[in-house]
Amino acid sequence: MNCNCGGTAESTKDAALATMLAEYREKPGALIPVLQGAQAIYGYLPETVLAQIAAALHLPLSHVFGVVTFYTQFHLQPRGRHIIRVCLGTACHVRGGAAIFTALQQHLDVNDGETTEDQRFTLESVACIGACGLAPVITINDDTFGRLTPEQLPEILARYA
């Protein structure tokens, strides 16, 4: 694989992928579960993995890529250890969600959908989290933070290593 962060770990992942592909090889309609499984193994979907999946499932590479880029759940780039989702839905918009988002962008030095260089955070905007009563709101992993002001952000982020 194209990563030098520890050969053993990589080969374990490759073995897990191979096992999964063997299991799904002859099953029609397996692409999405296979992509989910591969993303669970690697944390994202490297291009070489997409090529392997296409070959194993006898699907065109362009088709696999089309599916991956259609769904927001799939990622072509490595993801951060912590996923920040900033709500920009109507209620959060009214109550200053954009300012929160801008503050996070500046603080982390990333754009929407990007991951910090140290792989610590991935920043994403979302349309609604369903917690309008707490607007403006963000989630980090499974934790929710509501009624935010930009000043609170550094302290919150510091909790996530």
Add this chain to the structure above:
Amino acid sequence: MEQVTLTIDGQAVTVAAGTTVLAAARSLGIHVPTLCHDPDLTSEGSCRLCVVHVAGARTLMPACVTAVMPGMVVQTAAPEVVEARRTIIELLLANHPNDCLTCERAGTCALQEAAYAYGVRFPEAGSPLAGEKHQWPPDESNPMLLRDMNKCILCGKCVRACAEWQQRHVLDFGFRGFATKIVADMDQDLIGSSCVYCGACLTVCPTGALLDRRSIGRGRPWEREHVRTTCGYCGTGCQFDLAVAPGQQGKRQVVEVVPTAEAPVNGRSLCVKGRFGTGFIHHRDRLRQPLIKKDGQWVAASWSEAIALIADRWQAIKADYGSDAFGVLASARATNEDNYVIHRLARSVFGTNNIDHCARLCHASSVTGLVASLGSGAMTNPIADLAVTDFFLVIGSNTTESHPVLALAMQKALKRGAQAAVIDPRRIELAGQAQWHLQLRPGTDLALLNAMAQVIIAEGKVNADFVAKRTENYEAVAEAVKDCTPEWAEAITGVPAAIIREVALAYATAPAGAIYYTMGVTQKTTGTHNVMAIANLALLTGQIGRPGTGVNPLRGQNNVQGACDMGALPNVYPGYQPVTDEAVRRKMAQAWHVPPESLSLQTGLTLGEMLDAVDAGTIKTLLIMGENPVVSDPDSDHVVQTLQKADFVVAIDLFMNETTELAHVVLPACSFAEKTGTFTNTERRVQMVRQAIEPIGEARPDWQIITELAAAMGQPFGYTDVAQIMKEIAEVTPSYGGISHERLAVTPQGLCWPCPAPDHPGTPRLHEQAFTRGLGRFHGVSYLPPAEQPDDDYPLILSTGRRLFHYHTGTMTRRDPGLAALYSEEHLEMHPDDAQALGIGDGDWVQVTSRRGSMELALRITDAIVPGTVFTSFHFAEALVNRLTNPARDTLAQIPELKVCAVAVQKIAAPEGYQRPVHKRVLV
């Protein structure tokens, strides 16, 4: 079929159930606009431009995917329909560059046409529609296609054409919402993708999103004229239109190749060579004047000077040494008319039968073997029969690279559920798609074929009724193969016995089973026997003479079938009439107004024998038309030495090449774009080639050059136009008796010979009632190993073949800048095991040496090739593989064993400054 009556715009129409509303409307002459619909593709109904009002329907219905229903009442131009269409066009224009003034597609753009028809303009500034537009950089990464996704309207036709016509699936929709765009593989530039540049996407694109880069700025559509013609590359016989426009000094130039749905063989599919490989036509290297070698230097001459000189020399040679001091190499690239005329020159002016052409190097063994077995040496069934075959064998044919458009029919058959077995030492593309790949050792085909016959007999799968009624000499094959068990063959071929058994039975028991083969079978010292063994299989099983069956040698060049048909062979006049037959001689003499005695009754020399005769000094002069034997024939160094020995060599060609350099006079010929005539494709289909542009420089069509030479030799042929030649061909050639340019002009599907009379429809399928020779004849043929076996000094087997992007000796394709860029140099394929043993790495340079010569090129390591074998093509004169190949010949057909010779490979330093091409497109 069930009929449905409905009403469209107040008119009642009755159509077959399942017809779309769109088709029903069009059958009434009602225009319904479309963007994503194409009659040759499945419909997705995604653009919604074709919506119509259907009484009682909840919403407007897309006509292209709505099936007719009884009593349906349709309105195609109701106010709400027009409003909906206007909105769709407005939304498309809202995200479309406003550059129609300079867009190459102006005039043929479907979006522009729709906007014009519905009076829709680009949104005004400040309009709610004047929003964000894409600003993607155009993809100019490759030499053929310009992809500007900002002009894409996401109709998806390119995606479907790539998948449905070409089975390539390079393109698909990527991303989502506003960001949606058509991506190649993983959204890379085309040059880094798996694209093979067939141009299908370009053919169906409704806007300027996809363009032929080379035609940009070379004339508006209304300035262009389209000339229907036949491709000059492989033997598939694709037709297309050459788009020509006025160029510099007002001379017309070929600016683009435009596919046409009316092409009988290929429809709108083409390969990269046919679609884009026209760069050679106007190339600066084209010969523009006759050249005479004076003191070792080429000097331009007038036609009259050159012709007078040639006639003088020839007359002297004829007087001094007689007729058989002449040798003629005709050309499988030239038209039937060209070949007929050069054959007449050889026989009636020179008085010799020493005429041959490169068919000797490809399918001589097919002609000899199939004539002996079946009575006719040509492909028995039409390409279209692949649509009804249940099982097909592909032997020694890398069809997707050598006959790319014909291969599409094979791939479609596989997709439909037909089964296939590929017999090839390399895991070629088709091998990956077929059910079986029999990866045999090169040169062991006959053992495999005999084992298949043994299985069919031993397992009781012989079609006894067919054998009894339609064949003879069954005992010979039964005796010859009785010990050829699959286990015996496994030891020789390396193919597991169980697989041999399985494939033999699959072929024998298929309702319709066919065999397709090419050079892997024929270019062997046992080539003729290999072909007979193939015929044996068809005769044993009765898999011949019916749709979807047959013995199908795929002919290599555009007109190799025709050149053979025209008697560019040492033993036969046109239509395979023996030169030794007195009655035929009298007929020909009468047609040519010459005394019968002036025509030789003695079979002439084959290509290889002619070179031997030059070497021996018995042939003094050669006339070479459109061939490059230095690069194409085995043992190139010997060919060069031989040509240097000839007293006088005349070459007719488009370009100076390795062979013409050795001539004494070179005459400039017209390319296929500059002349009219006919080509006969691999399925015996005679099709028109039409002049699209004026000759380049002073070039002339071959037939005209030869006619003038004949006249200068004192025998005017009297042809003033090319149609007269076909008239004469029809008069003297029974199988072409009903073919004329006049008839072809009104027969767009062409005519398959035998076509003996003007009212005969032609014969797409041979041997239906009886074999051409009466009964099919079995031949007992025994396996013999190749002439040269690997040994300690030369431990590897070298096999040769072709690449998608090039054609034969590369004189044309390597002069097309696009093809040359996509595949810029040759390499040697080697299995990783062999590379490891020799300590050579991928990309290293190697010297490959046989007993005859050596060459140097880069190595490519691939597990697609059987260990112990190396492979390369013969397209590149710098990596001249035919310096190494073995001239050992099949004794029956005189075809050399180009597919197998023993070589040694050693690592060498790369040439100084060598850089490996980054984007070379390699298929295997």
